[in-house]
Amino acid sequence: DIQMTQSPSSLSASVGDRVTITCRASQSISSYLNWYQQKPGKAPKLLIYAASSLQSGVPSRFSGSGSGTDFTLTISSLQPEDFATYYCQQSYSTGVVTFGPGTKVDIK
Amino acid sequence: QVQLQESGPGLVKPSQTLSLTCTVSGGSISSGDYYWSWIRQPPGKGLEWIGYIYYSGSTYYNPSLKSRVTISVDTSKNQFSLKLSSVTAADTAVYYCAREVVVVAATRAFDIWGQGTMVTVSS
Numbered sequence: 001d002i003q004m005t006q007s008p009s010s011l012s013a014s015v016g017d018r019v020t021i022t023c024r025a026s027q028s029i030s031s032y033l034n035w036y037q038q039k040p041g042k043a044p045k046l047l048i049y050a051a052s053s054l055q056s057g058v059p060s061r062f063s064g065s066g067s068g069t070d071f072t073l074t075i076s077s078l079q080p081e082d083f084a085t086y087y088c089q090q091s092y093s094t095g096v097v098t099f100g101p102g103t104k105v106d107i108k
Numbered sequence: 109q110v111q112l113q114e115s116g117p118g119l120v121k122p123s124q125t126l127s128l129t130c131t132v133s134g135g136s137i138s139s140g141d142y143y144w145s146w147i148r149q150p151p152g153k154g155l156e157w158i159g160y161i162y163y164s165g166s167t168y169y170n171p172s173l174k175s176r177v178t179i180s181v182d183t184s185k186n187q188f189s190l191k192l193s194s195v196t197a198a199d200t201a202v203y204y205c206a207r208e209v210v211v212v213a214a215t216r217a218f219d220i221w222g223q224g225t226m227v228t229v230s231s
Contacts, residue, residue, distance in 0.1 A: 001171070034217045043204055043221035044155065050215040087155055091216040095168035097145075097157040097208075 002026055002090050004100035012108040019075040021103045023088035028068045032092035035064055035073045038102075039084045047086075048073065075105075083107055110135040112205050112222035120199075120229050126192040130205030130222060137186045138163045143208040145218065146179060146190045148201040156201075160208060161188055195229045202226050 003026040013019050023033065031051040036044035046055045048064035051071055061076045075082055088100040116128035130144070137144060146158040159169035161179045169177045178191040192199060207220040 032215050034215075036218075043206075043224050044218070045221075046217055046219050049211045049217040050213065053212065055217075055219070089155075089218075095160070096170065097216075099155040099157070101154045 001096065002029060002093055002098055004088055004090055004098050006086075006088060006100040006103050008103060009101065010104040010106065012106055013078050014108045015078055015080055017078045017108075019078050019082075019105060021073045021086055021105075023066075023071040023073070023100050025069045025071075025090055025092075029090045029092035031067045032090055033064075033066065033071050034089045034091065035062075036087045036089065037082075037084045038087065044087060078105070110207065110220055112207065112220060114203060114205050114222045114225040116225060116227070118226060118228060120195055120227060121231050122196055122229055123194055126190070126195050126199060126203075126227055126229070128190045128203055128205075128225065128227070130188050130190075132186045132188075132207075137181065137188065138183045141209060143216070144179075144181065144188045145206045145208050147204045147206055147218070147221075148199075149204070149224075150198075150201040158190065158192075158203075197229050200227065200229045 005024045007022050033051045035048040038044040052064045063074045065072050085102045085104045087102050111133045113131045120126045143160040145160040161167045161181050176193045181188045202224040204224045205222045206218040209219050211217045
């Protein structure tokens with residue numbers, strides 16, 4: 001199975017900060033990597049697919065990059081509504097999907 | 109727009125079978141463009157994919173749960189269902205149904221989610 005890790009597990013930031021979250025796969029997954037945002041009590045929301053493509057309706061301050069085993073989600077200027085937990089997810093394996101453990105972004 | 113809604117008991121006794129249904133509205137479950145998945149999240153923890161079903165009935169399950177999971181589809185009702193047998197407290201979680209779509213070049217992503225339903229396993 002492909003294992004996903006994320007760092008950091010949590011971070012504190014201020015409105016307006018540039019935030020970077022890293023996701024690493026246990027083997028190469030090409031660009032088969034998605035990012036989700038989850039707020040407390042809500043279902044996850046798709047932000048980025050195929051490593052760097054912005055889902056329709058998602059603000060342009062969110063961006064993704066990477067390929068192979070190392071990926072990054074960047075929020076260029078953190079807004080109050082961005083405080084949430086972020087998950088990466090690989091879809092490289094035929095059928096089997098795995099998520100990273102999540103990165104919680106809270107207010108400094 | 110397409111919406112998904114989970115339904116089923118919120119409390120299940122240990123060793124019994126958990127049964128949930130996801131109703132798809134605003135679109136057809138028989139569209140060949142999508143896979144229909146179940147995903148769960150234990151309280152305070154991360155996301156675990158359980159499995160998916162295609163409208164034709166073909167399925168794929170998480171190997172860690174495969175021996176206990178059955179996912180089925182009822183195209184006439186635009187619903188798909190989850191059964192998880194021999195449950196324990198470790199199966200206590202919010203259960204989500206989600207639509208998985210091929211977004212680009214064979215990359216799949218969960219683009220639409222239900223609101224989730226909390227299932228507690230307790231006697």
